[in-house]
Amino acid sequence: MYRLLRKRSITALLLVLTVFAIGTIGFYILLDNLTLIDCLYLTVVTLATVGYGDLSPHINMPPDGNPYVIKLFAILIILIGMGALLYGLGVMTEYLVSGDLVRRRNEKRMLKLISSLKDHYIVCGGGRAGYYIMQELKKTLRPFVLIEKSEERIMELQNEFKDLLFIKGDATQDDTFDKAGIENASGIMAVLPDEKDNLFIIMSIAQKRKPDKQLRIAAKVEHFRKMSPKMKNAGADYIISPELISSRRMVSEMFRPSVTTFLDRMLNDDRAVIRVEEVTVSRNSDLAGKTIKDARISQRTGLLVVAIHKDAAGKFISNPGPDQSIEANDVLITMGEMDKIITLRRLAEGK
Amino acid sequence: MTVVSVGFKHLKDHIIICSLGTTAMYIIELLESIKEKTAKNVHENLVIDSSEEAIEKVKAKWPKINCIIGDATDDDVLEQANIREAYGIFPVLSSEKDNLYITMAARQLNPRIRIVARTSDVYNIGDKLFKAGASSVVSPNQLGGLRLVSEIVRPHATDFLDELLHQADPWLHIEEVIVSHYSSLSGHMLKEIELHKRCGLNIIALKKRDHSFYTYNPSATILIEDGDTIVVLGYSEQINKLVKLARGED
Numbered sequence: 071m072y073r074l075l076r077k078r079s080i081t082a083l084l085l086v087l088t089v090f091a092i093g094t095i096g097f098y099i100l101l102d103n104l105t106l107i108d109c110l111y112l113t114v115v116t117l118a119t120v121g122y123g124d125l126s127p128h129i130n131m132p133p134d135g136n137p138y139v140i141k142l143f144a145i146l147i148i149l150i151g152m153g154a155l156l157y158g159l160g161v162m163t164e165y166l167v168s169g170d171l172v173r174r175r176n177e178k179r180m181l182k183l184i185s186s187l188k189d190h191y192i193v194c195g196g197g198r199a200g201y202y203i204m205q206e207l208k209k210t211l212r213p214f215v216l217i218e219k220s221e222e223r224i225m226e227l228q229n230e231f232k233d234l235l236f237i238k239g240d241a242t243q244d245d246t247f248d249k250a251g252i253e254n255a256s257g258i259m260a261v262l263p264d265e266k267d268n269l270f271i272i273m274s275i276a277q278k279r280k281p282d283k284q285l286r287i288a289a290k291v292e293h294f295r296k297m298s299p300k301m302k303n304a305g306a307d308y309i310i311s312p313e314l315i316s317s318r319r320m321v322s323e324m325f326r327p328s329v330t331t332f333l334d335r336m337l338n339d340d341r342a343v344i345r346v347e348e349v350t351v352s353r354n355s356d357l358a359g360k361t362i363k364d365a366r367i368s369q370r371t372g373l374l375v376v377a378i379h380k381d382a383a384g385k386f387i388s389n390p391g392p393d394q395s396i397e398a399n400d401v402l403i404t405m406g407e408m409d410k411i412i413t414l415r416r417l418a419e420g421k
Numbered sequence: 422m423t424v425v426s427v428g429f430k431h432l433k434d435h436i437i438i439c440s441l442g443t444t445a446m447y448i449i450e451l452l453e454s455i456k457e458k459t460a461k462n463v464h465e466n467l468v469i470d471s472s473e474e475a476i477e478k479v480k481a482k483w484p485k486i487n488c489i490i491g492d493a494t495d496d497d498v499l500e501q502a503n504i505r506e507a508y509g510i511f512p513v514l515s516s517e518k519d520n521l522y523i524t525m526a527a528r529q530l531n532p533r534i535r536i537v538a539r540t541s542d543v544y545n546i547g548d549k550l551f552k553a554g555a556s557s558v559v560s561p562n563q564l565g566g567l568r569l570v571s572e573i574v575r576p577h578a579t580d581f582l583d584e585l586l587h588q589a590d591p592w593l594h595i596e597e598v599i600v601s602h603y604s605s606l607s608g609h610m611l612k613e614i615e616l617h618k619r620c621g622l623n624i625i626a627l628k629k630r631d632h633s634f635y636t637y638n639p640s641a642t643i644l645i646e647d648g649d650t651i652v653v654l655g656y657s658e659q660i661n662k663l664v665k666l667a668r669g670e671d
Contacts, residue, residue, distance in 0.1 A: 191573065198541050202566035212574060257573040261566070286573045290565060292443055308572040312565025317447030319564060320537045321455075323557040324436065324509045327535075332595050332626070332652055333582070336635070344637055348578040374623055374638045376654060379577050386581055388593055389623050389655055401577045405625065406637050 075165045082158035089151045093117070096147065100140050101130045116144070117151040181249065184235055187213050188254045194241035194271055195262040196223050199290055199312060203259055204231060209343045211408050215250045217241040242270050252278055252285075260289040260306075265297050269304060276305030336405070346376070346405040353398040354420030363392035367402075371414040377403040429487060433506045435465040439493035439523055440514040441475040444539055444561060448511055453483050464508050469493040494522050499530060509535035517546045521553055528554025585654070595625075595652065596660045602647040603669025612641035616653075620662035626652035 093113035098106055104125070112125045123129075127140045191207055193200050196218035207214045208231060216236040218224050228234050239246040241262060252258070258275055260268040268289040279285055286307045291297035294311035301309045336344050351358050357365045362375060377386040378394065379401040386403070387394065396402070404414060429435075436452060438445050449466065456463045467487040470476055476488045491498040493514070504510065504527055512523040520538050527536055538555045540546040541562050550558045571579045585593055600607050606614050616622050627639040630648030645651070653663060665671050 198562035199566040199569070202560075202563045203570050206567055206570045207574075210574070259569055259573060261569070286576070288569050288573050290569065308569065308576075310565050310569050310572070312561035313443040314447050315568060316539070316559045316561035316564045317444050317451060320444070320511060320513070320539070320557075320559050321448060321451045323537045323559065324511070324535055327556070332597060332635075333585075336626070336637070339634070341634060346575070346578045346582055348575045348581075368638070368641070372638055372640075374625060376623070376625060377581055379581070386584065389617070389621055389659070391617050391621070403578050403581050410638075 075161065075168060079158070079161045079165050082154070082161045085154040086151075086158050089117070089147065089154045090114070093147045093151065096143050097127070100135060100143060101127065102132055104130055113147065113151075116148060117155060180235060184215055184237070184249070184251050187215065187235075187251050189256045190214055190251065190254070192217065192247070192250045192252065192255050192258045194258065194260045194268075196220075196227050196236075197261065197263055199261040200259075201227070201230075203261065204234075209408075210345055210347075211412065215255075217246055217250055242267055242274075244274055247275065247278065253280070253283070255285060257286040257288070260287075262290075265289075265291040265293065269297065269300055272301055272304040272306045279305065342407050344405065344407060345411070346403065347408075347411045348379075348401050348403050349411070349415045349418040351396055351398055351400045351402065351418045352420045355398070355418050356420065357396050357417055358398040358400075360396055361392065362390055362394050362396065365396055367414065367417075370417065372410050373404045373406045373414055375402050375404055379403065428501050429467060429489075429503045432465050432467060432487065432503050434508040435467050435487070435503070435506075437499075437502050437504065437507055437510040438466065438468045439470075439510065439512050440519075441468065441470040441472070441479060442513060442515055444513045445511065446479075448513065449479065449483065449486070453486070467502055467507075469498060469502060494519050494526075496526055496530070499523070499526055504530050504534065507531060507534055509537065511537055511539070513539040517542065521546065521549055524550055524555050525553040591656045591658075593654070593656055594660075595654045596663075597628075598651045598653065598660070598663055598667045600645060600647050600649050600651060600667045601669050604647065604667050605669065605671065606645050606651075606666055607647040609645055610641065611639055611643045611645060614645065616663070619666065620655075621659045622653045622655045622663055624651055625654055628652070 090113055094110045097109040097112050115122055127144045131140055190213040192215050193203055194217045196216050219240055224236055237246055237249045260271040262268050272289050288308040289301050289306045291309055291311050294314045298309050375390055377388045378390050379386050381399055438449055452466050468479055469489045471492050473490050476490050489502055510527050512520040514520050524536050524538050527534055536555045537557045538550045540558055540560050543560045543563050547558045626635040626637045628635045628650040
């Protein structure tokens with residue numbers, strides 16, 4: 071965009087200069103009693119539509135000059151010159167305001183998109199952890215909005231995440247979350263590098279949380295023992311210390327060289343994104359009140375229900391048989407391609 | 422840099438922890454607690470850090486731990502830590518370059534050593550660490566980030582997977598069973614074998630004998646032949662029944 075404009079403004083400038091040069095030289099040849107400076111002056115006065123009247127093709131026409139040729143030349147210079155000047159002016163203005171305009175238009179469009187999101191996730195902090203989080207959200211086809219302070223980092227991430235929805239701003243400021251559509255969000259992940267910032271975010275979100283809306287909040291900390299109780303108090307549903315869990319993983323890797331399990335291979339399948347996922351059966355869903363066989367889940371989605379979680383029982387029923395009943399609020403655990411899982415989710419939501 | 426130490430030639434099959442960052446402190450805590458719980462014949466732990474202050478802190482907490490004040494990227498320091506006879510090493514510095522260097526040096530000095538390295542960039546640095554000789558590479562940001570997403574977007578499924586991975590009793594787990602030539606399952610369509618009636622299991626995936634990939638949620642009409650691998654998730658009792666069926670021992 072910018073490069074194109076720059077090229078066009080150079081063209082416009084050259085065009086204007088050429089017209090001035092032709093005008094000056096043309097008048098110099100046709101009106102042989104004037105100096106070059108006089109002719110440049112005449113051209114400028116003409117093209118600027120000033121016309122003092124001290125010099126003019128008419129007044130300064132030499133006795134042997136052809137009035138028609140001179141007048142035609144003047145008409146030509148005026149028409150071409152005005153055109154070139156107007157064009158140049160237009161390009162210059164566009165060049166000056168366009169950067170701002172394009173950016174503002176994109177920002178507006180994105181804010182509109184974000185405000186139309188439902189059940190999306192908000193990632194606070196586009197650092198390393200945020201990067202892996204967004205990658206997984208993208209892979210599993212979940213909409214998300216990033217809140218990130220640094221413009222440079224946003225641009226870096228835009229290379230990897232096309233159509234990245236983001237709010238450039240400070241996640242520790244309240245209105246940033248309103249812009250990110252917190253009212254309709256399903257989850258928030260506070261993964262700024264400083265755990266105190268994350269605590270601050272959790273505290274301010276907890277105040278905005280509506281009791282009727284499911285909003286899950288997770289935060290990253292460095293010092294688990296110190297920060298975990300504070301985060302819990304502030305309202306976090308899940309608190310993680312990457313250092314703590316990775317230390318456990320590292321120690322187990324040290325002693326028990328890992329064998330790649332079926333699950334590992336499944337999660338890293340390069341033919342498709344396969345995940346173990348869950349869907350909650352809503353009251354409006356036609357799955358509710360049926361048996362697995364009658365709900366025809368496998369025929370309609372190509373998925374197998376691996377386990378059912380019933381709130382009342384508080385545990386999982388694995389390998390549910392064809393006669394297992396499905397009720398509202400049951401959580402179905404399944405594994406497979408994400409598009410199939412989304413189909414099942416729609417069924418379960420009753421949409 | 423002066424190295425204040427006597428050398429640790431007497432240590433054998435020990436574990437070396439390089440630097441005392443947050444991850445390292447958690448690792449030491451875990452290793453020391455393992456040592457406390459299991460009485461004898463556990464690995465000694467040795468810490469290398471260039472800061473005297475950090476070392477003193479560790480000493481205050483675990484008085485018997487072996488320490489070297491020095492730069493772990495210095496081969497002499499590694500030699501002094503008797504790396505040639507060590508069981509394993511954790512290069513867990515904050516600098517990627519240092520971890521890469523230590524990994525390389527450790528592998529050169531001891532071909533048998535287990536190296537579990539830390540990185541924050543699994544794609545670029547992770548590959549290099551493996552090439553340099555790491556046995557395993559862990560990225561806290563990746564591990565933490567993925568876990569965090571799972572807890573937020575699929576809390577129940579995460580619980581379920583945890584149950585699978587923690588070998589609680591009764592043990593729910595995933596098993597891959599190969600169908601033998603003698604099995605009555607062979608030569609039948611999936612819906613005909615009525616696995617759920619016979620052992621209470623559903624087949625979550627199937628690998629055909631000529632394929633290298635799995636078919637997840639196989640359809641009811643898929644043909645099961647000898648040599649195919651059946652993947653199921655269930656309790657040991659159920660799986661034992663299936664194993665017998667698949668071997669043709671029923």
